[in-house]
Amino acid sequence: MDTRFQPGDTVRVRVDSPPHHFRTPVYIQGKVGRVAAIHGEFRNPETLAYGGDGLPRQPLYLVHFAQSDVWGQYDAATRDTLFIDIYEPWLEPVEH
Amino acid sequence: MPQVHDRGGWPGAGPINQAGHDLSMWEQRTDALLVLLSSPTKQLIRVDELRRAIESLPPDAYEKLSYYERWISAIETLLVEKGVLTKEEIDRKADEGKVTSNE
Amino acid sequence: MHDHEHDHAHEAAHAPIVERDALTYYERRVQAIQALLIEKGVVTADEVRRTIEAMDARSPAMGAKIVARVWVDPDFRARLLADTKAAVAEMGVDTGSLIKIAAVENTESLHNVVVCTLCSCYPRALLGLPPDWYKSLNYRSRVVKDPRGVLEEFGLDLDSDVEVRVYDSTADMRYLVIPARPAGTEGMSEEQLAELVTRDSMIGVTKARKPNR
Numbered sequence: 038m039d040t041r042f043q044p045g046d047t048v049r050v051r052v053d054s055p056p057h058h059f060r061t062p063v064y065i066q067g068k069v070g071r072v073a074a075i076h077g078e079f080r081n082p083e084t085l086a087y088g089g090d091g092l093p094r095q096p097l098y099l100v101h102f103a104q105s106d107v108w109g110q111y112d113a114a115t116r117d118t119l120f121i122d123i124y125e126p127w128l129e130p131v132e133h
Numbered sequence: 134m135p136q137v138h139d140r141g142g143w144p145g146a147g148p149i150n151q152a153g154h155d156l157s158m159w160e161q162r163t164d165a166l167l168v169l170l171s172s173p174t175k176q177l178i179r180v181d182e183l184r185r186a187i188e189s190l191p192p193d194a195y196e197k198l199s200y201y202e203r204w205i206s207a208i209e210t211l212l213v214e215k216g217v218l219t220k221e222e223i224d225r226k227a228d229e230g231k232v233t234s235n236e
Numbered sequence: 237m238h239d240h241e242h243d244h245a246h247e248a249a250h251a252p253i254v255e256r257d258a259l260t261y262y263e264r265r266v267q268a269i270q271a272l273l274i275e276k277g278v279v280t281a282d283e284v285r286r287t288i289e290a291m292d293a294r295s296p297a298m299g300a301k302i303v304a305r306v307w308v309d310p311d312f313r314a315r316l317l318a319d320t321k322a323a324v325a326e327m328g329v330d331t332g333s334l335i336k337i338a339a340v341e342n343t344e345s346l347h348n349v350v351v352c353t354l355c356s357c358y359p360r361a362l363l364g365l366p367p368d369w370y371k372s373l374n375y376r377s378r379v380v381k382d383p384r385g386v387l388e389e390f391g392l393d394l395d396s397d398v399e400v401r402v403y404d405s406t407a408d409m410r411y412l413v414i415p416a417r418p419a420g421t422e423g424m425s426e427e428q429l430a431e432l433v434t435r436d437s438m439i440g441v442t443k444a445r446k447p448n449r
Contacts, residue, residue: 054136058185060406062353063135064142064380076336079408086185088215097407104402108142108381116399119380122407141353141404146377149389153368159263162270164365165287169279177278184355200356200371202262209265218272226268 038078040096040125046072047131048100050123058086061127065119069131070102073120081124096125137192138184160201167208178211186210294364299412300433302327302362303444304426306339307417317341320412329361337362340403341414342440347394349387349440350403350411351379359410363435370439380404390441413440421447 042048052066053059060082075098080091101120105113135143156164170178186207187195195203212218259267273279302324306313316323320339325331337359340348352358353376358366369375379386383400387393394400403411415437421429424447432445 058181058188060354062139062141062404062406064139064353065404076407076409082181082184082407085179085181088179088182091181097409099409104383104400111381112396115384115396117383118399118401119404120401121404122409124407138354140373140376142381143373143377146374149369149372149374149378149386151369151390156365159259159266161288161291162284163266164291165284166266166270166273166279168287168291169283175278187355196373198262200368205262205266205269209269212269212273217276217278218269222272223265223268226272227264229268 038075038096040075040098042072042075042096042098042125042128042130044072044074048072048098048128049131050100051127051129053127055083057083059083059127061123062121065102065107065121065123068102068107070100070106070119072098073101074099076122079124098123098125098128100128136188137190137195138188156201163201163205163208167204170208170212177215177217178208182211183207291365294360294362296363296433296435296438297430298327298329298364299359299362299435299438300430301426302329302339302412303414303433303438304430306341306414307421307429308426316414324362331361335408335410337410337412339412339414340401342416342443344416345397346399346401347387347440348401348403348411348413349379349383350405350413351376352405353377353380354406357405357410359412362412363438367435387441390436392442413438415440415442415444418444418446 047069048071049069050061050066054063075096077097078094079097081093081095082091085091099120100123101118104111104115104117104119107119111117167178167183169175171180171183183204187203189210190198190203190206198206209223213220270284274281302316305327306316312323316339320337321331324337342348356366356371358370360366375386380402383402384394387400405411415433417429418432421432432447434442434445436442437444
């Protein structure tokens with residue numbers, strides 16, 4: 038499987054609101070996290086939702102975030118995290 | 134502004150009602166219909182299509198309807214969209230005194 | 237879209253009330269759609285009945301058996317964490333209907349809790365149907381943003397040095413929480429242990445039950 042990102046990579050979730058069904062919640066858009074795992078390749082829900090075949094399949098990543106990076110008011114003293122599944126087209130690399 | 138189904142962090146959410154309820158027959162049937170219609174042998178409705186149809190409900194309907202009311206609304210939308218049933222025949226059947234509700 | 241309020245008002249004006257008038261708009265839609273699908277041969281009444289029976293047969297007891305096995309069998313635990321679907325198949329779960337699933341383990345320093353903020357994705361094959369609160373707008377809204385506040389509502393007060401990890405299952409993965417084995421359960425049988433594993437502990441809003449002593 039050819040994937041753009043690897044576990045450990047820092048990524049930003051794209052900010053977008055396309056006029057069709059998509060599975061990337063607004064609250065996580067624009068946030069910076071790290072790839073925790075690659076789940077594999079899955080049919081794309083954005084076309085499956087309209088009777089399409091969902092091809093080409095899209096790599097699906099488990100991405101984790103510090104809660105204090107997701108929510109402005111989250112208690113930064115905790116180590117709390119948020120893990121979420123994001124399809125590859127919704128991720129962009131973060132330059133160091 | 135998120136769409137109505139995109140609830141993560143939605144402002145103003147209150148306490149969580151932890152009381153449950155036993156599903157009534159119509160709720161079980163709604164669930165079963167979706168399971169059947171999306172089964173590998175029938176493949177008439179995809180779960181992704183169900184989600185899309187639910188998300189396309191008017192926002193006030195999405196908030197007001199119960200879980201399985203959203204489901205049956207979406208199932209109806211999709212069956213009509215795919216030409217399996219027409220709205221007119223569903224209307225007519227729903228208005229009939231005797232629907233074949235029991236097997 | 238549907239003129240729900242009007243419908244009720246209309247019905248109320250037409251006494252006497254017969255049984256079908258007691259049905260809501262949506263109940264009648266379900267009946268009509270099912271009847272039409274049967275007439276057209278898309279589904280059979282028998283299929284609907286058997287699907288409901290299969291749904292009833294799935295319950296959190298299956299998940300509880302899996303968790304108890306994890307607690308007593310380190311090799312099974314390793315297999316489950318490496319390939320959850322294959323390991324649950326060993327336990328007699330019909331994995332044909334299962335899409336991908338991952339087990340996430342709670343420890344003394346890590347507490348996992350699962351939500352689907354966009355709809356209500358849930359590991360039905362292992363736990364049966366989700367509880368009402370899991371599908372509620374309030375749970376979906378709040379648990380990602382204030383998990384500690386939500387867990388407190390469920391009676392779980394976690395130390396600040398415990399990492400609370402929220403899983404938002406937005407895609408095709410389903411998550412099963414493996415609660416930590418309670419203290420004081422040494423020597424209990426696998427069956428006795430399974431009785432301590434509640435549905436809510438496998439979603440992650442509570443811990444497993446403490447044993448009665």
